[in-house]
Amino acid sequence: MVSAIALTLLSALPLFSAGRTEPSTSELSIAVFVPGVVSGSPVYEMLVAGAQNAVNEAVAAGTKVSLTVIEAGTRQADWGTKMVSTAAEGGYSLIITSNPAMPEIIEPITLLFPKQDFLVFDAKHEGNPAITTFRYNQREQAYISGYMAALVSSSSMTHANKAKKIGLIAGQEYPAMTEIILPAYTEGARAVDPSFEIDFRVVGNWYDASRGSDLARAMQNAGCDVIMPISGGANQGVIAAAKELSFYIAWFDDNGYGKAPSLVISSAIMAQEKLVHEQVAAYINGTLKKGVHTTVGMTDGYIAFVSEDERYIETVPLALRQQMKAMLARIADGSLALPSR
Numbered sequence: 001m002v003s004a005i006a007l008t009l010l011s012a013l014p015l016f017s018a019g020r021t022e023p024s025t026s027e028l029s030i031a032v033f034v035p036g037v038v039s040g041s042p043v044y045e046m047l048v049a050g051a052q053n054a055v056n057e058a059v060a061a062g063t064k065v066s067l068t069v070i071e072a073g074t075r076q077a078d079w080g081t082k083m084v085s086t087a088a089e090g091g092y093s094l095i096i097t098s099n100p101a102m103p104e105i106i107e108p109i110t111l112l113f114p115k116q117d118f119l120v121f122d123a124k125h126e127g128n129p130a131i132t133t134f135r136y137n138q139r140e141q142a143y144i145s146g147y148m149a150a151l152v153s154s155s156s157m158t159h160a161n162k163a164k165k166i167g168l169i170a171g172q173e174y175p176a177m178t179e180i181i182l183p184a185y186t187e188g189a190r191a192v193d194p195s196f197e198i199d200f201r202v203v204g205n206w207y208d209a210s211r212g213s214d215l216a217r218a219m220q221n222a223g224c225d226v227i228m229p230i231s232g233g234a235n236q237g238v239i240a241a242a243k244e245l246s247f248y249i250a251w252f253d254d255n256g257y258g259k260a261p262s263l264v265i266s267s268a269i270m271a272q273e274k275l276v277h278e279q280v281a282a283y284i285n286g287t288l289k290k291g292v293h294t295t296v297g298m299t300d301g302y303i304a305f306v307s308e309d310e311r312y313i314e315t316v317p318l319a320l321r322q323q324m325k326a327m328l329a330r331i332a333d334g335s336l337a338l339p340s341r
Contacts, residue, residue: 027064028284030055033086033097034071035079036206040233042254043122043272047098050276058284065284068092074207074233076172080105087113094283098122098272100176106131117290119283121276129291134279136270137297137340138176139184140331141252144305146188147327148266149226149250150196151320153189159246159263163223166250167199169215169238171206171231180341185228191327199224203234212237220247226265228252257311265316267306275302295340298331 032051038044048069055067072082079101086095087109096119097106103125106118110130117130124135149166168185170177182200189196199222201215212234216227220241228250229238242249242263249260251267258264275296282288296302305328306312307321316324330336 027066028093029066029068029091030094030096030280030283031086031092032067032069033083033095034069035076035097035099035102036074036232037071038069040236041206042256043098043270046254046272047096047121047276050273051096051280053273053277054280054284057281063284074205076101084109087116093117094119094280096121096276096280098276100124100174103131103133117283119279119288121272121279122270124293124295126293132279132288132290133293134275135293135295135340136272137295137303137338138180138270139187139340140297140303140338141268141270142181142184143188143191143338144324144328144331145228145250145252145266145268146185146198147191148188148305148316148320148324149185149228149248150189150192151323152248152265152316153196153226154193155317155320157248157317159225159248161223161225163225164193164195165197165199165223165225167201167216167219167224167227169212169219169227169229169231169234170200170202171234172204173202177230181230183341184338203231206232206234208234209237209240213241216241216247217245220245226250255306255309257306257309257315261311262315264311267309267312269304269306271302271304297338297340 032048034044036044038048052067055065058065070086072079083105094117098121100123102120103123110128114130120133123133125131125133153160153166166189168182186198199219203211212231216238219227226248227238229235230252239260242260248265249263251264254269255267256264257267279288
């Protein structure tokens with residue numbers, strides 16, 4: 001069955017078919033297509049940095065390769081037509097992007113531009129030779145976040161309360177969120193105490209900091225003492241509310257301890273910059289395995305919990321850090337298996 005997104009894009013494709021030129025064979029030209037804006041979004045900042053590092057290394061070694069960054073903005077309805085325009089230019093050897101929604105957007109575009117290579121991170125897609133995807137084991141990432149959130153919520157730390165309730169704020173509902181992240185966050189919390197309740201709320205977009213703040217305030221008022229925001233620019237509103245109301249934050253995707261010192265109690269990171277760097281370098285060198293999907297996780301070195309940061313050590317008591325360390329050791333030695341769903 002062809003999705004509504006695919007039908008909309010397919011109807012627009014003929015408008016871009018004329019005048020397309022093939023990429024130059026003497027120089028690689030790579031585009032980073034950001035479905036949003038770079039500044040303030042850890043996932044996209046790492047995406048651009050990883051690609052730029054790979055290109056810089058290649059140029060230093062004498063390879064002719066250039067990089068262009070295209071910001072598609074925060075309105076998701078525009079991403080498809082902007083991706084069509086990018087592919088229709090015909091000047092890019094490779095288009096890189098990162099978002100779980102992007103493979104569905106790209107799939108119909110490959111019908112008109114079958115020679116265009118796409119490399120998509122933080123997403124899963126199989127069966128199209130033009131689309132190569134890498135997904136992080138977000139079950140591991142969310143589980144360890146939920147585990148630490150519940151440890152803190154159950155503790156005698158200054159801002160913890162007696163309610164067994166923690167929160168998760170998402171920018172939007174999407175399959176990876178509802179099928180992997182939210183269930184795994186709950187799974188981790190209930191490994192500490194089965195009675196934990198998760199308050200899950202949705203901003204409705206990836207930029208509204210005011211809405212993020214309002215949701216966080218309501219959740220804190222409802223008993224949440226730890227909230228994990230995964231809401232793009234709206235995360236800033238959650239941080240502002242935490243500083244004002246003094247609740248704790250579980251941070252996702254990069255090291256967030258500096259965003260609200262003494263209030264950020266965990267940072268479950270994905271090594272997007274490292275993975276992008278490696279895979280873009282492989283493309284430039286001609287060794288990228290195209291058209292396949294790969295899931296990477298903690299044992300591969302692409303999901304981790306930041307435990308050596310001084311702000312984590314200063315904020316979280318030793319006993320809780322030791323419990324967290326023991327749980328992470330169980331994942332590392334295989335006694336706690338959390339395969340990606």
